[in-house]
Amino acid sequence: MKILIADSMHSSLFNMLKGQGWDYAYQPDFRRQDIIDALPDYDGLIIRSKTYVDQEVLATAKKLRFIARAGAGLDLIDLNIAKGLNIEVFHAGEGNRDAVAEHAVGMLLCLFNNILKADKEIRNGIWDREGNRGVEIMNKTVGIIGYGNNGGATARRLSGFGCKVLAFDKYRDNYGDEYAEEAPLEQIMEEADILSLHIPLSEDTRFLINESFVEKFSKPFYLLNLSRGEVAQLNAVVNGLKSGKIRGACLDVLENEKIKNLSSGQQEAFDYLRASDKVILTPHIGGWTHESYYRINEVLVKQIKNGLVNA
Template sequence: MKILIADSMHPSLFNMLDERGWEYDYHPEFRREDIKAALPGYEGLFIRSKTFLDEELLINAERLRFIARAGAGLDLIDLDVVKRMHITLFHAGKGNRDAVAEQALGMLLALFNNILKADREVRRGIWDREGNRGIELMNKTVGIIGYGNNGSATAKRLSGFGCEVLAYDKYRDNYGDDFATESTMEEIMAKADVISLHIPLTNVTRYLINDDFIAGCAKPIYLLNLSRGEIVKLDAVVKGLESGKIRGACLDVLENEKIGKLTEEQKRTFDYLKNSDKVVLTPHIGGWTHESYVRINEVLVQQISEWL
């Protein structure tokens, strides 16, 4: 079996492949056209998210038996084409779930306790205790939308804070556990103080969080998005922050993450968010830890070994 590794990977991967006697070529510098030209000579492909794997790229890869996506999301892979070509698809959802959960808690606690704002002020010589009085996560109702690897790992950590956790997953049944109660979307919108998103980007979930969704929430909410940027319409978040329907937002992902290439409308929205003390922003680093970098490799190689 010959594998093309077309993205930057932690060096631990190479030892894992060597131990199994799998042949591989490491080309993290490959761009789309390079991958397209090389794929016909390989049975396997390791990739992160550098290019969209569509029919035009895959059509001549007649030997390709599997794709290993070093991450959780599959929105940059045409699943219909992969299925039609009988290519097995692996992803590492279990590899970074703990990192995502810790990031979610860290962002939420930073928001609730004004940690970023207070830090900036103290560095400027401002000692404002009352202006940075926080609120407690204890006894809050948290709605988790998407109860797979990341959602369930987040619920587990919330359990230590005395939260009531409600979980909704469109594609699962009987998934309630010790950390979350199986709920409907309507129940979450009626009861949640905090809504955290842990869902893939699909035609169904694109802009799920919009003006109507925010207006439909019974309480003012805190919103967390550590999934995909296009699930949340950011101008709706701005309106929600202005109206008070959104009390605060933790955003690890944005509609357009190429900050230097925003449209004028996107710039106005981003400028509002970046200047708001009610918003915590990070550069898509949920799941991006030193530990998860290795664990993703372990999960993928184990899956492929079992499949073989």
């Protein structure tokens, strides 16, 4: 079996592939047309986030048996086209779930305890204890939308803080566990103090968090988004912060992550967010640890072996 690796990958992957007796070509600098030209010779394609795999990319990939994404989300792959061509699709949802969960808790603690604000003030010679009095996570109600790998791992961490965790996942049944209670979205909107998003980007979830959604919450809440930026409309987040309906936001992802190339509206929203002490921003690194970089490869190779080779 020949595999094209068309994105930068942790070097641990190569020995894992060799251990299975699979040949590979590592071409991290390949652009879209390079991939299209090369794919007819390969049985498998491994990618990260560089290229959208659609009808054009797959049109001449007559030998291709699988696409494997080194990450959790599959929004860069046209799943309907892949299914129609009998191409298996694998992803490493388990590989970075612990990293995402720890990052979520870290961002929340940072926000609740004014850690970034206080650090900046002290470095500027300001010693303000009362102005940085914190908020405790304990006894808060957390609503999690999307109870897969990342949502479940986050619930496990937050339950240890003495939270009540409610989880909603429209694509699963009977998923409540010792860390979270299965709940309808309406209950989360009624009770949640904190809302954490762990859902893939799709037509159903694009701009799920809009002004109407925010207004439906019964009380002000804190927002965490460690899923995909386009799940939360930036203007809705900004307006929620201005009105007080959103008490604070932890955003690892943005509606447009090319922050040097924002529309005028996006720029205005981004300028507000980056100036606010009620907002914690990180550059889509929620699952981006040294450990997860290795673990993602382990998960991918295991999935390919179990899901394809041994089928």
